[in-house]
Amino acid sequence: PRVAVIVVAAGSGTRLSAGAPKAFVGIDELPILRHALDGVAAAPTAQVVIVAPAGREGDARTEAEAAFGDRSDLVSVVVGGQTRQQSVAAGLAALWADVETVLVHDAARALTPPDVFERVIAEVDRSGAGVVPVRPVVDTLKRVTGAAVDEAVDRAPLAAAQTPQGFPRALLESAYATAAEEFTDDTALFAAAGHPVHTVAGDDLSFKITTPADLDRARHLLRPTAA
Numbered sequence: 635p636r637v638a639v640i641v642v643a644a645g646s647g648t649r650l651s652a653g654a655p656k657a658f659v660g661i662d663e664l665p666i667l668r669h670a671l672d673g674v675a676a677a678p679t680a681q682v683v684i685v686a687p688a689g690r691e692g693d694a695r696t697e698a699e700a701a702f703g704d705r706s707d708l709v710s711v712v713v714g715g716q717t718r719q720q721s722v723a724a725g726l727a728a729l730w731a732d733v734e735t736v737l738v739h740d741a742a743r744a745l746t747p748p749d750v751f752e753r754v755i756a757e758v759d760r761s762g763a764g765v766v767p768v769r770p771v772v773d774t775l776k777r778v779t780g781a782a783v784d785e786a787v788d789r790a791p792l793a794a795a796q797t798p799q800g801f802p803r804a805l806l807e808s809a810y811a812t813a814a815e816e817f818t819d820d821t822a823l824f825a826a827a828g829h830p831v832h833t834v835a836g837d838d839l840s841f842k843i844t845t846p847a848d849l850d851r852a853r854h855l856l857r858p859t860a861a
């Protein structure tokens with residue numbers, strides 16, 4: 635199938651408090667977006683749509699050219715919206731006509747290994763379902779009301795959702811066209827439209843860089859010997 639990857643990178647990065655939109659914060663000498671695009675560039679993809687913060691389209695293009703080199707003409711850059719869901723919708727509107735399978739990926743999951751992309755694409759291809767990479771939940775979970783613990787939650791049937799999440803393009807577009815509320819991820823929106831969702835194995839390296847501690851972790855993973 636012809637695969638497109640939408641890389642959502644339009645978040646403000648408020649929780650990272652690094653003074654720049656998150657995608658342009660450096661991990662090592664390279665920003666989060668560049669690391670994310672290096673992973674995407676290793677996947678079998680016919681189009682890449684980067685959804686950038688307003689005013690940073692040129693910077694996104696620069697990172698795309700560094701990551702894709704002479705394949706840079708497969709990259710489109712569009713401006714995102716107020717919410718992640720609006721940003722994905724902006725990316726969908728930029729897909730080329732012949733794209734059959736769409737992956738939606740958080741730029742903030744900058745160290746996602748290429749084999750995760752391959753597993754997601756293969757399962758969409760095999761099943762025609764939406765596909766989410768998952769990891770087991772490691773923390774013990776509690777249901778709480780304010781400061782009070784109501785009950786423990788059995789974590790055995792739970793999984794933590796990651797990206798890239800993959801979909802047959804036509805089904806994801808119709809699910810977005812009819813979505814009546816904000817969802818926290820694309821497979822939730824897709825399932826609410828009545829479509830099946832399958833899981834594949836995610837990877838610990840696909841963690842989302844959200845807080846300063848996450849950025850430290852990414853830095854140490856790239857430079858394990860640095861102080």
Ligand code: C5P
Nearest residue numbers: 642643644645716717718721740741742
């Ligand atoms: O805020 P959060 O970490 O959940 O964002 C996940 C991904 O969605 C990030 O890569 C971020 O850049 C992107 N995003 C976006 N547009 C928004 C909000 C988040 O592209 N309005």
